[in-house]
Amino acid sequence: MRAIKLLPSELANQIAAGEVVERPSSVVKELVENAIDAGADDIIIELDHGGKERILIRDNGSGIQKEDLKLALSAHATSKIYSLSELEAINSMGFRGEALASISSISKLKITSKTDSAEHGWCVDNNDLDTLVPASHPTGSTIEVSSLFYNTPARRKFLKAERTEYTHIDELLKKFLLCHFHISMKLFHNGKEVKSFPKALSPEQKQKRIEKLCSQAFIEHAIVINEEIEGLALQGWVAKPQFSKSRADMQYFYVNGRVIKDKLVAHAIKQAFRDILHHQRYAAFILYLSIDPEAVDVNVHPTKHEVRFRESRRVHDFLFSKLNHALSETKPDAPVALESIESDIDGLTFSAQKEKSMAVMTPKTNTKTEDYVETLKLYKEVIGSGVSDQKDDFDEESQNKRHAWSYSEGLNIDPVVTKEASVVTDESVISEACYRLGFAIAQLHGIYILAQNDNGLILVDMHAAHERVLYEKIKESWSKDKALSQQLLVPLTLELTPVLIDALMTHEHQMMKLGFELSVFGENSIVIRAIPIYLRNKDIAGLINKIASTLQHFDVTHDLEAYLNQILATIACHRAVRENDVLSITEMNHLLREMEKTKRADQCNHGRPTWVEMSIAELDKLFMRGQ
Numbered sequence: 123m124r125a126i127k128l129l130p131s132e133l134a135n136q137i138a139a140g141e142v143v144e145r146p147s148s149v150v151k152e153l154v155e156n157a158i159d160a161g162a163d164d165i166i167i168e169l170d171h172g173g174k175e176r177i178l179i180r181d182n183g184s185g186i187q188k189e190d191l192k193l194a195l196s197a198h199a200t201s202k203i204y205s206l207s208e209l210e211a212i213n214s215m216g217f218r219g220e221a222l223a224s225i226s227s228i229s230k231l232k233i234t235s236k237t238d239s240a241e242h243g244w245c246v247d248n249n250d251l252d253t254l255v256p257a258s259h260p261t262g263s264t265i266e267v268s269s270l271f272y273n274t275p276a277r278r279k280f281l282k283a284e285r286t287e288y289t290h291i292d293e294l295l296k297k298f299l300l301c302h303f304h305i306s307m308k309l310f311h312n313g314k315e316v317k318s319f320p321k322a323l324s325p326e327q328k329q330k331r332i333e334k335l336c337s338q339a340f341i342e343h344a345i346v347i348n349e350e351i352e353g354l355a356l357q358g359w360v361a362k363p364q365f366s367k368s369r370a371d372m373q374y375f376y377v378n379g380r381v382i383k384d385k386l387v388a389h390a391i392k393q394a395f396r397d398i399l400h401h402q403r404y405a406a407f408i409l410y411l412s413i414d415p416e417a418v419d420v421n422v423h424p425t426k427h428e429v430r431f432r433e434s435r436r437v438h439d440f441l442f443s444k445l446n447h448a449l450s451e452t453k454p455d456a457p458v459a460l461e462s463i464e465s466d467i468d469g470l471t472f473s474a475q476k477e478k479s480m481a482v483m484t485p486k487t488n489t490k491t492e493d494y495v496e497t498l499k500l501y502k503e504v505i506g507s508g509v510s511d512q513k514d515d516f517d518e519e520s521q522n523k524r525h526a527w528s529y530s531e532g533l534n535i536d537p538v539v540t541k542e543a544s545v546v547t548d549e550s551v552i553s554e555a556c557y558r559l560g561f562a563i564a565q566l567h568g569i570y571i572l573a574q575n576d577n578g579l580i581l582v583d584m585h586a587a588h589e590r591v592l593y594e595k596i597k598e599s600w601s602k603d604k605a606l607s608q609q610l611l612v613p614l615t616l617e618l619t620p621v622l623i624d625a626l627m628t629h630e631h632q633m634m635k636l637g638f639e640l641s642v643f644g645e646n647s648i649v650i651r652a653i654p655i656y657l658r659n660k661d662i663a664g665l666i667n668k669i670a671s672t673l674q675h676f677d678v679t680h681d682l683e684a685y686l687n688q689i690l691a692t693i694a695c696h697r698a699v700r701e702n703d704v705l706s707i708t709e710m711n712h713l714l715r716e717m718e719k720t721k722r723a724d725q726c727n728h729g730r731p732t733w734v735e736m737s738i739a740e741l742d743k744l745f746m747r748g749q
Contacts, residue, residue, distance in 0.1 A: 143221070143224060143225060143228060143270075145173075145281060145282075145287060146169075146172060146173025146174055146177060146270060146281075146287050146290070146291060147173070147287070147290040147291045147293075147294045149173065149177050149225055149229075149267055149270065150167065150177060150179070150291050150294060150295070151294055152221040152222075152225065153177070153179040153265050153267075154167075154179060154294075154295075154298055156222075156265075157179060157181035157183055158298075158302060158305070159183075160181060160183025160184045160185070160262075160263065161183045161184050162181035162182050162262065162305065163182065163304055163305050163306065163321065164181065164182045164305070164306050164307075165179065165180070165181045165305060165306070165307050165308075166178075166179070166180040166181075166307075166308045166310070167179055167180075167291075167295070167307070167308070167309045167310065168180075168310045168311075169288065169291065169309070169310065169311045169312070170311075170312060171284045171312070172283070172284035172285065172286070172291070172311075173270070173287055173288070173291055174270055174281055174284065174287055175268060175269065175270075176266070176267070176268045177266070177267045177268075178264065178265070178266045178267075179264070179265050180262065180263075180264040181262045181263055181264075182260065182261060182262040183262050183263060184237065184238070184261075184262075185235045185236050185237040185238065185240070185261055185262055185263055186233070186235040186237070186263060187237055187240075188240065188244045188254065191233060191235065191244055191246045191254060192246060192251050192252070192254075194222055194233060194246075195222055195223055195226045195231070195233070195246070195248055195251060196223060197223040225267060226248040228270065228271050228272075228273060228274055228277070229267045229268065229269055229270045229271070229272065230247070230248065230249070230267070230268045230269050230272065231247060231248045231265070231266070231268075232245065232247035232248075232265070232266045233245065233246055233247070233263065233265050233266075234257045234259050234263065234264045234265075234266075235259065235262070235264070236257075236259045236260065236261055236262065236263075237261065238261045242256055242257065242258060242259070243256070243257040243258065243259030244256060244257060245257040245259075288311060292309075292317075295307065295309060295317070296335050297374060297381045298381075299319055299331060299335060300331075300332065300335060300336075300374050300408055301374075301376050301379055301381065301410065302379070303321070303322040303323065303327075303328050303331065304321055304322075304323065305321065306319060306320050306321045319331060319334075329341060332359075332408070336372060336406075336408070339365060340359075340361055340365060340372065340406060342365075343361045343362045343364055343365035344359040344360070344361055344362075345360050345361070345362060345448050345449070345451075345452075346358075346359055347359065347360055347409065347444065347445070347448055349440075349444040351440060353413065353414055353417065354411070354412070354413055354436075354437065354440050355411070355412040355413075356409060356410070356411055356412075356440070356441065356444055357409070357410045357412075358407065358408045358409035358410045359407065359408050359409075360405065360406075360407040360408075360409065360445060360449070361405065361407060362449075362452050362724065363395065363398050363399050363400075363403075363449075363452065363724065363725050363729060364724065364725075364731060365406055366399055366400065366403035366404060366405060366406065366729075367403065367404045367405075367406055368402070368403065368404070369404060370404040371404075372404075372406040373391075373404065373405065373406065373407055374407065374408045374409070375387055375391075375407070375409050375411070376409070376410045377411050377413065377418060377420075377429055378411075378412060378413060378415065378418070378420075379410075380420060380429075381427075382427055382428060382429050383428065384428055384429055386431065386434050386437065386438050387411075387437075387441060389438065390437075390438045390439075390441035390442040390445070391405060391407065391441065391442075391445060392405075393442050393446070394441070394442050394445035394446040394449055395445075395449065396687070397593070397687060397691060397722075397727045397728075397729070398449060398452065398725040398729055399725070399729045400728065400729030400730060401728075401729065403729065411437075411441070413431075413437070416432075417431065417432050418430070418431050418432065419431075419432070449722065450721040450722055452721075452722055452723070452724040452725070453717065453718060453719070453720055453721060453722065453723040453724060454558040454559050454718050454723060454733065557575065557714070557715070557718065558575065558718055559573055559575060559580050559714040559717060559718060559733065560573045560574045560575025560576070560580055560714070561573055561574060561575075561711055561714070562707050562710035562711050562714060565584075565704070565705055565710065566581075568701055568702035568703070568704070569583065569584065569585070569701050569702075570582060570583060570584065571584050571587075571705075571710045571713065571714070573710075573714060575735075577735060577737050577738065578735060578736050578737040578738045578739075578740065578741060579735070579736050579741070580714075580733055580734070580735050581733065581734050581735075581736075582713070582714065582717070582732060582733045583726070583730070583731070583732055583733070584699055584703075584705065584710070584713065585698050585699055585700060585701065585726075586726035586728075586730055586731075586732045587713060587717050587723065587726070587732040587733065588698040588699045588713060589691075589694050589695055589698040589727055590694075590717075590720060590722060590723050590725065590726050590727060590732055591713070591716045591717060591720045591723065592694040592697050592698055593690060593691055593694035593727050594720050594721055594722065594723075595720075596693060596694055597687065597690055607637045607638075607639060607652040607653065607655065608637075608652060608653055608654070608655040609639075610650065610651060610652060613649050613650060613651045614649070614650040614653075614662060614663070615643060615647055615648070615649050616647065616648055616650065616663050616666060616667075617646050617647050618646065618647070618648060618666075618667070618670060619646065620645055620646065621674060622667070622670035622671065622674060623642060623646070623647075623648055623670075625670050625671075625673035625674040626640065626648065626666075626669070626670050626673060627642060628673070629673050632689075636654060636689065636690075636693070637652070637653060637654030637655070638650065638652065638653060638654065638666075639651045639652035648666075650662065650666070654693065661696065664696075665692065665693065668692050669689055669692065672688060672692070691727040694727060695727065717732065717733070
C-alpha cells in the first residue's frame with residue numbers, strides 16, 4: 123500500500139482540466155461564456171487547425187482589472203460568486219469552478235485585457251505569472267490558447283481530425299447565436315473569415331438569423347410558444363411534426379440563457395410529441411425556459427450541460443402541458459402562423475406569415491361556376507351513384523366493408539356537406555369553398571381520398587386520417603368516463619395463456635373503463651360479455667390478445683397515461699376504415715370535415731402524415747405550363 127500524499131497543484135489542475143476540457147470546443151465554450159458574463163456584445167473567434175493549435179477569443183466586455191489578471195489564472199479564483207448564497211442562485215453563465223486555471227494547466231495561455239477606466243491594457247501569460255506587460259488594447263479582453271494538451275500527449279492523441287474539431291466548434295457557436303441575439307459574432311479559421319453574424323435586434327433580423335442557422339423550412343413549420351405561470355416561463359418555437367428530423371440535430375433548449383441537455387426536459391418534450399411523431403424521427407425546437415435561479419442547480423456537471431430542478435415534477439408537467447397544448451392544434455384548419463411574441467429572451471419574434479387566400483373553389487381556368495357544378499354532377503353519376511346506390515353488385519363481405527364507416531359511433535354527418543353533388547348550387551359552392559381540405563372527388567386504389575381545394579389538390583390517407591379522428595374521440599370519451607358498452611347476445615369465449623389472463627384481470631378496472639366486461643373461465647379461457655359499442659363487427663379476439671400482451675409487459679413505474687393511450691390507439695386502429703373499404707363521396711367529405719376540427723389531425727397515431735397538398739404552381743411545374 124502506497125503512502126497518501128497531497129498532489130502538486132499543477133497535477134491537480136490537469137486532473138480538473140480533464141473534467142472540463144474534452145476538446146477545443148470545450149475551451150471555446152468556457153471563454154465565450156466568460157465574454158458574455160463580461161457584458162460583451164461583439165465577439166471575434168480565431169481558430170487554427172480546428173482549434174488544436176490555436177484559439178483566440180476577443181470581446182468588448184468590461185475587461186479585467188490589472189490587479190486581477192494574476193488571480194484569473196489561479197485555481198479556485200472567480201468573480202462570479204463570493205458566498206454560498208450566491209452559489210445557490212447562480213444567474214451567470216458560470217459556475218462549476220472557473221475553467222481558466224484548468225485550461226492554463228494544459229496549454230499555453232495569454233490574456234490581454236483593459237477596463238474602461240484604465241489608460242491602457244495589460245498582458246499576462248502562464249509561463250510567467252509574476253510579470254505583467256503593458257499592452258495596447260481596446261476595452262475588453264483577448265484570450266489566446268495555443269498548443270492544447272501539449273504537456274499531456276496521452277490526451278492530445280485522442281483529438282480528432284481538424285474538420286471534426288471545427289464542426290464541434292461550429293455547432294457550439296450556433297447554440298450561442300440562437301439565444302444571444304444581441305451579440306455579433308465573427309469566426310475565422312486558418313486566417314479566413316468563415317462566419318459573420320451581425321446583431322439581431324429586430325424581429326426581421328432575428329428571423330433572418332434563425333433562417334440562416336436552422337433553415338427556412340423550420341420557420342415555415344414553427345409554432346410559437348409563449349407561456350407563463352408563477353415562477354416559470356417558456357418561450358420559443360417548436361416545429362410541427364411534418365418538419366421532424368432523422369437525427370436530433372435541431373434541438374436547442376435553454377435554461378436562463380444556458381444551453382442544456384437534461385433527461386427531465388427531454389422526457390417532457392418526448393411525451394408532448396407522443397403519438398404524433400414517428401418513432402424513427404426527432405422533434406425540432408428552439409425553446410427558452412426562464413426560472414428563478416434559486417429553483418435550479420446549475421452546478422451538477424463539470425461542463426454545465428446538465429441542471430437539477432428543485433421542483434422537477436412541476437417543471438416537467440409545465441413543459442409537457444404547454445407543448446402538448448400547442449401541438450394539439452396541428453390540424454388542417456390551422457395553417458402555420460408565426461405570430462410575434464415578446465419574451466425575456468431578447469424579445470424573440472417571428473414576423474407573421476400572410477394567410478393563404480381561400481376564395482371561391484373553382485378550377486384555375488376560364489370554366490364558369492355552372493360548368494363546375496355540371497362536373498360535380500358527372501362525378502356523382504360516375505363515382506357517387508356507382509358507390510352508394512348499386513348495392514346488389516357487392517357480396518356480403520363487401521357490404522360489411524362499405525358500411526364500416528357507419529359503425530363510427532359519434533361521427534354525425536355535417537348537414538352543410540351532405541348535399542349530394544347533383545344538387546350543389548352556385549351558392550353552396552361559394553359558401554363551402556373555405557374548407558381547408560376542400561371536397562372529395564374520388565377514392566384512389568381503396569387507400570387514398572383525392573380532394574380539391576382552392577390551392578390545388580389534396581391527397582388523404584383515409585385509414586391514417588380516420589384513425590386519428592377516432593383516437594381523439596375515444597381519448598375524450600375515456601377522460602370523461604363515457605365509454606359505451608354493448609352486451610353480446612352470445613358471450614365470446616377466448617383461449618389465452620394463464621399469463622395473459624392474469625395480465626387482463628390485474629387491470630380489470632381499466633378494461634371495464636374501456637368498455638369490456640370479462641371474467642375468467644377455467645385456467646386457459648376468459649368470457650367476454652360486453653364490448654365497446656364502437657368495436658362492433660371487429661376482430662375482438664385479436665384486439666384482446668394485443669391488449670393482454672401490452673398489459674403483460676406494462677411496468678407500473680411507467681407513465682400510466684402513456685400505457686392507456688397505447689391501448690386506446692390500438693382500439694382506434696382496429697375501428698378505423700381499412701384499405702379497400704369503399705366510401706361514398708358524402709362519407710369522404712365527412713372525414714375531411716372531421717379532420718378539420720380534430721386535434722393533431724395532421725398525423726396519425728403512429729406519427730405518419732395523414733394528408734399532403736400539391737399547389738397549382740407545383741402542378742403547373744410538373745407539366746411545364748408557362749415555361
